[in-house]
Amino acid sequence: MGNIYLDHGATTPMHPAVIAAMVAEMENNFGNPSSVHAFGRAGKKSLMTARTLIAGSLNAEAEEIIFNSGGTEGDNTALIETALAQQKFGKHIITTSIEHPAVIEPLHYLESLGFEVTYLPVDEKGQITVQQVADNLREDTILVSIMAANNETGNILPISEIGELLVEHQAIFHTDAVQAYGAFDIDVKKQHIDLLSVSAHKFSGPKGVGFLYKNKSVRLPALLKGGQQEEKRRAGTENLPAIVGMAEAVKILTPLEKKNRKHRYQELATKILVELKDAGIDFSLNGDPQHKLPHVLNLYLKGIHRDVLLMRLDLAGVAVSSGSACTAGTIEPSHVLEAMYGHDAPQVDESIRISLGYENTEDEIDQFLEILIAEVQRLKK
Incomplete structure (x- = not known):
C-alpha cells in the first residue's frame, strides 16, 4: 500500500498542468517583466495574462491584484499597512478568536503600537454572527478582518453579511481567503470585500506565491519598499513561473x-x-x-x-x-x-x-x- x-x-x-505551465515559462520566458526590451515585454505579457485571469475569478479588476509570496505576506500587508494608514480615523480593529496566525500575529504587533483589537468569541460550533460584529463596531473602528473559512474546522463564516454591514461604515473589510479560495465562489464586489488574501499552494498551485486583492478605492502603502514592481505596491522582481503556475491552477477551477x-x-x-x-x-x-x-x-x-x-x-x-x-x-x-x-x-x-x-x-x-x-x-x- x-x-x-x-x-x-x-x-x-501541484496539479500536473500547473507543473507543465511553470516548466514552459521557465524554459521559454526568462525575461524580467520590468525590462523594456523584447524579453521583458514577453514576461510582462505573461504577468498581465495571469493578473487578468485571476482578477476575473473574483469579479475584480486586473489592477486590483497584487502578486506576492502568499497568504502570510498578504495578511501582514492588509492589516499592518491599513492600520497605519487609517490610524488618524481611529485605532480600533475587529477580528475573531479563530483566525490564522498570519492574522493574529500582525494584530498582536499592532496592539504593541497602541491599536485596540476586539477578538470576537465563537460558539461551540466555531461560528460568529453578524450581530457580534455590529455590536462591537465603533466610530473609531478602522478595520474588520474576518476569515472566509477556518483552516482547522472548515467553517464558512458570514463574510457576505459582514461586508453588507460595513458598506456605510468607515471600516475597511479584509478577509483571509487562503482556505476558502477555490472551494466556493467569491465575488469581491457583491460581497463588499476591500482586501482579500490568497495563497496558491492551497489549491494545487506552487508554494511561495499568492496575491492580495485590493479594492482600487483603498489606500494601502506597500509593505515591501524598493523597486517599482506591481505599480509600486509590492517591491521585488515578480516570481513569474510561480505566478503563471498559480494562474493555471485558477484556470483549472472552472x-x-x-x-x-x-x-x-x-x-x-x-x-x-x-x-x-x-x-x-x-x-x-x-x-x-x-x-x-x-x-x-x-x-x-x-x-x-x-x-x-x-x-x-x-x-x-x-x-x-x-x-x-x-x-x-x-x-x-x-x-x-x-x-x-x-x-x-x-x-x-x-x-x-x-x-x-x-x-x-x-x-x-x-x-x-x-x-x-x-x-x-x-x-x-
Whole structure:
C-alpha cells in the first residue's frame, strides 16, 4: 500500500498542468517583466495574462491584484499597512478568536503600537454572527478582518453579511481567503470585500506565491519598499513561473470542476463519518456541519490523544494533522478548539483534521478507514 495524503488543508500537491505551465515559462520566458526590451515585454505579457485571469475569478479588476509570496505576506500587508494608514480615523480593529496566525500575529504587533483589537468569541460550533460584529463596531473602528473559512474546522463564516454591514461604515473589510479560495465562489464586489488574501499552494498551485486583492478605492502603502514592481505596491522582481503556475491552477477551477469536486468531497466525507459510526468509534464532528467546506473534517475521537494517533497513522503511511500546519512541530494546543470549547476541554487534545484533495480515491479512503479504525480500537484497549 502506498502512502495516503489527507492533509490538503496544510498544502496540496501541484496539479500536473500547473507543473507543465511553470516548466514552459521557465524554459521559454526568462525575461524580467520590468525590462523594456523584447524579453521583458514577453514576461510582462505573461504577468498581465495571469493578473487578468485571476482578477476575473473574483469579479475584480486586473489592477486590483497584487502578486506576492502568499497568504502570510498578504495578511501582514492588509492589516499592518491599513492600520497605519487609517490610524488618524481611529485605532480600533475587529477580528475573531479563530483566525490564522498570519492574522493574529500582525494584530498582536499592532496592539504593541497602541491599536485596540476586539477578538470576537465563537460558539461551540466555531461560528460568529453578524450581530457580534455590529455590536462591537465603533466610530473609531478602522478595520474588520474576518476569515472566509477556518483552516482547522472548515467553517464558512458570514463574510457576505459582514461586508453588507460595513458598506456605510468607515471600516475597511479584509478577509483571509487562503482556505476558502477555490472551494466556493467569491465575488469581491457583491460581497463588499476591500482586501482579500490568497495563497496558491492551497489549491494545487506552487508554494511561495499568492496575491492580495485590493479594492482600487483603498489606500494601502506597500509593505515591501524598493523597486517599482506591481505599480509600486509590492517591491521585488515578480516570481513569474510561480505566478503563471498559480494562474493555471485558477484556470483549472472552472465552475463545473468546483461543483464536481464539492460533490466528490461530500461523498468521501460522508463515507468516513458513516463507517466510523458503523464501527462503533466514539467520535463527534468539530465545527458547523451546515456551514463548512466539504473537504475538511475535524474529528473529536474521544479518549484518543491526537499526538499518539498521528504518530501511529504516520507510521502506517497516512498523513492527517491536528490543525494548522503553521503551528506544526510545537506542543501548543489548537487555539481554534480552545476558543470553541475552553482550554481544558478534551476536544483540544483528542481531535484530528482530515482534509481531502481532488486526487484522493475511494480506495484510499477505504484503506485509511481500515487503518484508522484499527488504530483507534488498539489505543482504546
